[in-house]
Amino acid sequence: MSCLEVRNLLKSFPSPDGGASLVVEVEKFSLSPEAQCAMKGESGSGKTTFLHLLAGILKPDEGEVILDGLEVTQLSESERDRLRATSIGYVFQSFNLLQGFTSLENVQLAMTFSGQSNRASHLRTDKAWAKQLLDRVGLSDRLDYYPRQLSVGQQQRVALARALANRPKLVLADEPTGNLDPQNAAAALSLLADLCRENGSSLLLVSHEDKVIDAFDRQLSWEEINRSSGATEV
Amino acid sequence: MFKSRITVIFLLAWRGLRQHAFSSFVAAFTISMAGGLFLSTWKIKEEAQKAFVNSSGGFDAVLGARGSKLQLVLNGLFHLEASPGNLTWEQYELIRDTRGVKEAYPIAVGDNYRGFRLVGTLPTLFTEHQWKEGRNYEVRQGGRIFTDNAKEALVGDFAARKLGLTVGSQFHPYHGLDFDETKRHEDLYVVVGLLEPTGTPADKVIWIPIKGIQQMEGHDPAAAQSVSAVLLSLRGAAGFQLDMRYNKRGNQATLAWPVAATLASFFERLSWFEEILSLVAFLVAFIGALIIFATLRTVMNEKKREFAILRCLGASRMVVTCVVLSQSLLLAVFGALGSLLAYGGIGFLAARLIREQTGVVMESMSIDLAYHFFLPVVLAIGLMSGLAPALQAYRSSLSDNLSPRS
Numbered sequence: 001m002s003c004l005e006v007r008n009l010l011k012s013f014p015s016p017d018g019g020a021s022l023v024v025e026v027e028k029f030s031l032s033p034e035a036q037c038a039m040k041g042e043s044g045s046g047k048t049t050f051l052h053l054l055a056g057i058l059k060p061d062e063g064e065v066i067l068d069g070l071e072v073t074q075l076s077e078s079e080r081d082r083l084r085a086t087s088i089g090y091v092f093q094s095f096n097l098l099q100g101f102t103s104l105e106n107v108q109l110a111m112t113f114s115g116q117s118n119r120a121s122h123l124r125t126d127k128a129w130a131k132q133l134l135d136r137v138g139l140s141d142r143l144d145y146y147p148r149q150l151s152v153g154q155q156q157r158v159a160l161a162r163a164l165a166n167r168p169k170l171v172l173a174d175e176p177t178g179n180l181d182p183q184n185a186a187a188a189l190s191l192l193a194d195l196c197r198e199n200g201s202s203l204l205l206v207s208h209e210d211k212v213i214d215a216f217d218r219q220l221s222w223e224e225i226n227r228s229s230g231a232t233e234v
Numbered sequence: 235m236f237k238s239r240i241t242v243i244f245l246l247a248w249r250g251l252r253q254h255a256f257s258s259f260v261a262a263f264t265i266s267m268a269g270g271l272f273l274s275t276w277k278i279k280e281e282a283q284k285a286f287v288n289s290s291g292g293f294d295a296v297l298g299a300r301g302s303k304l305q306l307v308l309n310g311l312f313h314l315e316a317s318p319g320n321l322t323w324e325q326y327e328l329i330r331d332t333r334g335v336k337e338a339y340p341i342a343v344g345d346n347y348r349g350f351r352l353v354g355t356l357p358t359l360f361t362e363h364q365w366k367e368g369r370n371y372e373v374r375q376g377g378r379i380f381t382d383n384a385k386e387a388l389v390g391d392f393a394a395r396k397l398g399l400t401v402g403s404q405f406h407p408y409h410g411l412d413f414d415e416t417k418r419h420e421d422l423y424v425v426v427g428l429l430e431p432t433g434t435p436a437d438k439v440i441w442i443p444i445k446g447i448q449q450m451e452g453h454d455p456a457a458a459q460s461v462s463a464v465l466l467s468l469r470g471a472a473g474f475q476l477d478m479r480y481n482k483r484g485n486q487a488t489l490a491w492p493v494a495a496t497l498a499s500f501f502e503r504l505s506w507f508e509e510i511l512s513l514v515a516f517l518v519a520f521i522g523a524l525i526i527f528a529t530l531r532t533v534m535n536e537k538k539r540e541f542a543i544l545r546c547l548g549a550s551r552m553v554v555t556c557v558v559l560s561q562s563l564l565l566a567v568f569g570a571l572g573s574l575l576a577y578g579g580i581g582f583l584a585a586r587l588i589r590e591q592t593g594v595v596m597e598s599m600s601i602d603l604a605y606h607f608f609l610p611v612v613l614a615i616g617l618m619s620g621l622a623p624a625l626q627a628y629r630s631s632l633s634d635n636l637s638p639r640s
Contacts, residue, residue: 057546057632078550085548096543100249112242113548162547 001069003169003202004031004054009063011046011053023049024060025227031170036193036203040213041222047206050226051172054204055088056080068169085113089163089201091192093175095155097147103158104130104143110165133161136198137191153184157191164195171196173205177212189215243553246544247560250537257529258565264525265569268518269612270576275511277577278584283501285588285596286312287494289434291465292365295473295491297321297329297480298463303490304500310341310463311493312435312592313351316411317343320460321487329464334472337363340461342447347405349413350393352440354447357382363467365432377401377427380443387423388441391431392593399425399440409452420451433595466491519615526565526619530558531626538630545632558624559617566616570609 006029015021023046031037041047052058054065056072057080065072067087075083084090097106107130134140137157147155156176163171173192177185189212196203205212206222213219251258289312296310299319308314323340330338342354360371360379373379373388380386389399399405403425409417423442431437448458468476473491480489490496541554585596 055546081545081548081550083548084546090546096539096546098249098540098543100253109242109544110547112239113544113550113553 001033002030002066003033003035003068004029004204005064005066006030006054007064007066009050009053009065010061011049011058012061024053026050026063026225029225031202031204033169034197034200034202035218036196036205036216037218037220038205038207038213038216039220039222039225040210041206041208041226043208045222046226047222048174050222051090051174051204051206054170055084055090055172057084081113086166087169089166089168089171091159091163091171091173091176093178095147095159095179097155097158097162099147102144102146103134103139103150103161106147106158107133107162107165110162114166130161130165133164133195134158136195137161153180153188156180156184156188160188160192160195164199164201167199168201171201171203173203175207176205177207177209182211185212186215239553243556244560244564246557247564250540250557251561251564254529254532257532261522261525261529261565262568262572264518264522265566265612265616266572266576268515268522269569269573269608270580271511271518272515273573273577273608274580274584275508275515278581279501279504279508281581281596282584282588282594283497285594286497286500286592289592289594290493290497291434291436292363292367292467293465294468294493295466295476295489296463296493297325297466297476297487297489300485300488303488303496306463306488306490307493307496308500309343310465310490312594313343313353313439314435314592317462318488320457320462321464323459323461325487326461326464329466329476332472332476334469334475335466336469337465337467339363339465340444341463341465342444342460343411343462344447344453344457345407345409345419345450346411346413347407347440348397350397350438350440351411352387352407352442352447354442354444356444359465360388360429360441365434365436369432371432371436372430373427374430377425380426380441382443383445384443385421385423385446386426386442388427388429389425390429390437390439390441390593392437392589393440394425394428396438399428401425401427407450409450421446435593438593522569523615523619526562526616527622529565530562530620530623541627541630542632551628555624555628558627559620562616562620562623563613566613566619569616570612573608573612 006026009024009026010022011024012020012022039047049058053060054067054072056065056075060073063073067083070083072080072083098109101109108126111126111130131140131143134143137160139154139157139161142150142154147158150158156179171192176192177188180188192205193203193216205216207213291311293311296306298306298310298317299321301318305315305318309317326338326340329335339355339359343351345352357379360373364370377388380388389397393399404422405425406422407419408414409419423446429436444461447453448460476489477491480487541557544554545551588594588596
């Protein structure tokens with residue numbers, strides 16, 4: 001059984017001339033549990049839109065996204081919010097840490113909306129897990145640092161820890177090394193892959209950089225998947 | 235820290251305000267000023283009126299020359315303004331001996347010492363009269379009350395402190411109610427006692443024997459047998475009878491009775507001032523609400539991305555909306571608390587001013603129903619100011635703010 005399955009997914013946006021511009025047209029795509037896949041595509045080709053459709057941030061015009069047996073496109077907005085909180089980890093190019101919160105708080109916040117924090121018995125575990133994750137990414141001595149007090153590489157490591165905070169089934173990484181120097185980029189990629197493996201999460205990474213794609217054994221071309229008729233299984 | 239969803243919402247709101255500390259402070263400060271002004275306008279007049287009524291020195295009425303009752307009360311009991319004219323000694327004796335008059339003390343004014351009034355009266359005012367129920371005037375240890383025919387003075391606590399007078403000090407009175415150093419009388423007075431503070435206008439007066447004013451060197455000899463006013467304590471329905479005798483049937487004198495009603499007319503005269511202050515307070519409150527609105531709009535514009543990140547982490551639209559509303563609520567709460575401080579500060583300054591000008595001591599300003607009513611109003615204004623930005627947060631597109639197209 002696939003962790004993620006996509007069928008006949010279409011998404012278009014209004015174009016300036018009043019018509020519609022088709023950005024995503026994926027007939028079939030699937031990702032096995034615990035698989036790690038890197039997808040290469042040019043900038044502006046619709047990769048981020050595809051990830052947003054997978055995460056339920058956007059609704060498609062047509063088609064199905066099935067995550068762990070759940071039809072995402074049929075869920076209400078609040079159900080999709082909850083799905084993101086419990087089953088999906090997201091890593092952004094610009095890290096998107098909340099500036100008013102420390103490293104530890106950023107990771108804990110990610111757990112807040114999954115519903116676990118409402119159960120008092122899980123509180124201590126949550127904090128312990130957040131600390132454990134930050135320790136795993138080498139930031140155990142930076143728990144109380146605010147993002148502005150961290151280097152760019154350290155910020156991305158906090159973002160990685162945050163993405164794994166809810167032990168998601170699927171981690172989506174959108175150009176996760178775009179703002180990092182080569183040395184930090186290589187370290188972050190390796191860490192991301194290791195963390196997903198350790199937590200049993202599937203990973204779908206998109207990038208326009210060959211050296212990022214080359215770090216993964218399984219590589220795909222977005223141009224082949226988008227508007228292609230062939231099924232793609234990783 | 236993350237014990238419940240509500241805690242998280244308030245934490246997010248608080249951290250958001252902290253990130254925009256200056257704008258947040260300006261918004262809360264403006265509300266504080268508006269609220270403080272509003273409460274002060276509301277309460278100071280009421281408290282001042284209460285303080286004036288309580289400071290009438292234990293007298294029920296003032297008899298004086300034909301004229302304004304208010305002027306009589308202000309001159310006779312509060313030692314403000316000029317005397318409207320004089321009564322004869324016989325008029326004083328007549329009312330003193332009238333049935334129903336419990337106490338009658340003549341006073342004479344017309345001189346000062348460095349701006350503090352000299353008031354001539356009988357020594358019995360200080361031995362027999364209770365300025366408050368159960369409270370006689372008390373002379374500080376080492377002093378005594380002046381004797382009837384001597385050039386001696388008993389000085390009120392506030393006047394003594396301001397003038398630096400102690401027992402044994404000597405001074406020359408000056409003619410008139412306002413200090414003019416060219417108008418010095420040759421008479422030399424000696425301070426024989428200092429009054430313990432009473433919190434009434436008696437504290438800011440230099441008391442001397444009535445004959446002292448009447449026979450002061452340079453005064454018109456015709457004034458030697460006249461008094462400025464008579465302070466009265468009455469029994470039973472005597473007030474009605476005297477009102478009939480002096481105000482309705484007679485035309486020789488005016489009876490200001492009851493004192494509280496005369497003072498009420500005084501405060502009614504100040505209502506225009508109260509209205510202007512209320513208008514200013516409304517305007518400031520309106521500006522405060524606008525500032526909350528502008529602050530939250532600014533925060534919203536800068537926070538769109540952060541809210542989108544929260545949404546991406548699984549926060550619902552409602553959570554994000556509640557964060558914005560909580561921010562406006564927090565600003566309103568700080569504003570309301572600040573209002574209380576501003577109210578206290580304005581009240582303190584007003585009380586000091588009133589005390590220095592009139593000798594009337596205002597009790598600490600009460601926080602009563604007015605504030606219980608005021609608090610929800612401020613919170614409601616705060617919440618209403620946050621509605622539009624909250625709606626903006628509710629409607630904002632998650633994907634747009636995460637820059638979806640690449």
